[in-house]
Amino acid sequence: MRDRIVRRVMDEVSQAWTVAVKDIKVYYLKPGMIMFGLMMPFFMFFSFSVKREMAAAQGVARLLALTTFFTAASTGPFIIPLERRLGTYDRLLAAPMSLLSLLLGKIAVGAFFAIAVSVVALIAGVALFGARVVSPGFLLAGVILSSFSFSTLGLIFGSIPTRNPGDVQMPSTLLRWGLLFISGVFVPLAEMGVVARALAYLSPLTYAQDLMNHAVLNAGLLNPWLDLAVLAVGGVLFLVPSILMHRRSRRLGY
Amino acid sequence: MSNAIEVQNLTKYYGDLLAVDHVDFAVEEGEVFGFLGPNGAGKTTTQRMLTTLLEPTEGRIVIDGHDLAHDPVPIKRRMGLVPEESNVYTELTAWENLMFTARLYLVEPSERARRARELLETFGLWEKRDVKVENFSKGMRRRLSIAMAIIHRPTLLFLDEPTPGLDAQSTHAIRDLIRDLNAEGTTIFLTTHQIEEANQLCDRVAIINHGQIAAINTPERLKAAFRRVQSVEVAVEPDGQAHGESLETLPGVTHSVKMGDKWRLYTERPSALLPQVVDYARRHDLEVVSLCTLGPSLEDVFLEITGQEIGAVRHETGEPEGRKRGARGKGGGQR
Numbered sequence: 001m002r003d004r005i006v007r008r009v010m011d012e013v014s015q016a017w018t019v020a021v022k023d024i025k026v027y028y029l030k031p032g033m034i035m036f037g038l039m040m041p042f043f044m045f046f047s048f049s050v051k052r053e054m055a056a057a058q059g060v061a062r063l064l065a066l067t068t069f070f071t072a073a074s075t076g077p078f079i080i081p082l083e084r085r086l087g088t089y090d091r092l093l094a095a096p097m098s099l100l101s102l103l104l105g106k107i108a109v110g111a112f113f114a115i116a117v118s119v120v121a122l123i124a125g126v127a128l129f130g131a132r133v134v135s136p137g138f139l140l141a142g143v144i145l146s147s148f149s150f151s152t153l154g155l156i157f158g159s160i161p162t163r164n165p166g167d168v169q170m171p172s173t174l175l176r177w178g179l180l181f182i183s184g185v186f187v188p189l190a191e192m193g194v195v196a197r198a199l200a201y202l203s204p205l206t207y208a209q210d211l212m213n214h215a216v217l218n219a220g221l222l223n224p225w226l227d228l229a230v231l232a233v234g235g236v237l238f239l240v241p242s243i244l245m246h247r248r249s250r251r252l253g254y
Numbered sequence: 255m256s257n258a259i260e261v262q263n264l265t266k267y268y269g270d271l272l273a274v275d276h277v278d279f280a281v282e283e284g285e286v287f288g289f290l291g292p293n294g295a296g297k298t299t300t301q302r303m304l305t306t307l308l309e310p311t312e313g314r315i316v317i318d319g320h321d322l323a324h325d326p327v328p329i330k331r332r333m334g335l336v337p338e339e340s341n342v343y344t345e346l347t348a349w350e351n352l353m354f355t356a357r358l359y360l361v362e363p364s365e366r367a368r369r370a371r372e373l374l375e376t377f378g379l380w381e382k383r384d385v386k387v388e389n390f391s392k393g394m395r396r397r398l399s400i401a402m403a404i405i406h407r408p409t410l411l412f413l414d415e416p417t418p419g420l421d422a423q424s425t426h427a428i429r430d431l432i433r434d435l436n437a438e439g440t441t442i443f444l445t446t447h448q449i450e451e452a453n454q455l456c457d458r459v460a461i462i463n464h465g466q467i468a469a470i471n472t473p474e475r476l477k478a479a480f481r482r483v484q485s486v487e488v489a490v491e492p493d494g495q496a497h498g499e500s501l502e503t504l505p506g507v508t509h510s511v512k513m514g515d516k517w518r519l520y521t522e523r524p525s526a527l528l529p530q531v532v533d534y535a536r537r538h539d540l541e542v543v544s545l546c547t548l549g550p551s552l553e554d555v556f557l558e559i560t561g562q563e564i565g566a567v568r569h570e571t572g573e574p575e576g577r578k579r580g581a582r583g584k585g586g587g588q589r
Binding site: 247 | 268299302305306307308309327328330331333335337339341342343345346350354355357358359360402
């Protein structure tokens with residue numbers, strides 16, 4: 001019995017990995033992914049950072065938070081509705097794997113993309129602007145955990161029962177921008193009023209930014225372990241609506 | 255022989271729309287089972303429920319003795335699915351598509367490459383194995399889609415409209431393949447509205463109409479049950495097109511349908527009609543170019559059962575024809 005369970009878990013992990021690798025091959029170079037996943041965080045960064053006096057380290061911390069957030073959350077809303085429209089999602093749903101494994105594979109696609117873009121951003125920050133990493137451990141954990149958590153957040157929108165990516169992009173963009181503006185990315189938490197700070201705590205991006213501040217600036221406001229815990233718990237909680245919406249899709253026939 | 259599929263009281267509502275209406279049927283192991291019906295009759299909805307893509311509103315599906323409602327993963331390993339649209343990854347090569355599916359269906363690593371090569375050779379795609387599928391024709395994509403569905407050697411294969419839109423050569427190749435797979439022991443569930451395809455391939459057919467099973471039997475038994483749609487087909491010259499109305503007035507003819515340069519005269523007694531047709535030709539100084547009797551075709555049976563006029567042009571809109579919740583009609587029909 002135990003061997004059977006272990007075997008099943010190994011099979012499911014292998015299938016999730018297979019889905020992730022396939023998506024990486026098929027979708028990473030699609031214009032939609034490059035636009036929303038790669039260029040968007042840099043646009044956002046430069047839009048709000050140009051002509052403002054900012055230390056290199058502060059810029060790197062902000063850029064890392066933005067890349068993990070925008071890049072990771074862009075894949076789910078792009079890939080799944082597209083696959084539903086092309087009929088290829090049925091191939092995955094009909095495969096002998098659990099829904100959870102399928103969703104974990106999809107989450108990994110966004111997370112790997114965000115990690116890769118963040119590494120590029122970090123190398124650029126260190127090499128070109130002389131930024132230094134104070135706490136590599138928190139940086140590594142922060143980038144990885146933020147990427148997975150935000151990819152799971154994006155998956156919620158990918159799970160909306162529709163075959164039209166356009167139906168998903170609007171609400172997902174609205175939410176991401178909303179979470180961005182209430183977070184502590186552009187206005188540091190320490191400078192916020194009570195209400196603004198209370199709102200900021202509702203955005204998971206706040207915790208990612210605080211963690212990057214710890215890692216690069218050694219100047220986070222919250223306990224970094226709290227940041228990590230919120231991102232981890234958020235990632236798990238974000239999975240719940242995705243599962244529920246997939247069940248609803250199965251009832252509706254999407 | 256045991257059943258590969260057992261369906262009990264299967265029902266699907268989309269909101270208030272009743273798409274599949276308390277359906278019962280069984281598919282025996284090793285048979286080719288045709289699932290026929292006009293567009294919107296509930297064929298694809300039924301097949302999507304059988305393949306776990308759609309949740310039934312009511313009813314039970316048992317595959318190989320395993321209730322699909324309880325952990326379908328092990329049973330899905332034994333199933334293959336070829337959907338109506340060839341859902342292959344056009345950005346990948348044929349080889350990559352097959353290897354992806356092999357991994358997804360947990361085909362042993364040592365077996366994957368050998369099986370992929372075998373299938374690509376069988377389907378005439380080996381030379382194109384490294385070409386991205388976006389450069390493939392519709393027929394090639396279809397063949398690849400079928401190869402992907404059988405790479406894990408399923409014991410039960412679902413095919414949804416496998417040949418529409420394909421050229422004659424591809425259609426012939428796919429039908430041969432279905433026969434070969436069945437000969438190797440694979441149970442085939444074939445959803446189609448191509449009646450001749452079902453006639454050629456299926457051991458039994460079920461005709462679904464308005465979400466209900468209207469008939470299940472072998473093609474020949476279904477035809478035998480509809481003797482009244484026997485016919486005499488005649489082509490006369492000169493000016494053969496002008497004689498349709500006159501031929502329809504011959505005793506015993508229920509109605510006539512123009513079939514190209516021929517007239518098909520429906521009758522319950524073709525043997526009695528034949529001499530009358532010859533006599534008509536003699537009286538009008540016509541040459542009989544061809545004359546034959548025809549039993550009811552499966553298409554005739556299908557049209558009779560689905561309530562469409564024989565010979566009438568069918569306008570297939572693709573609109574769902576289900577009924578509203580609470581408007582359940584008489585179940586069953588001729589079995």
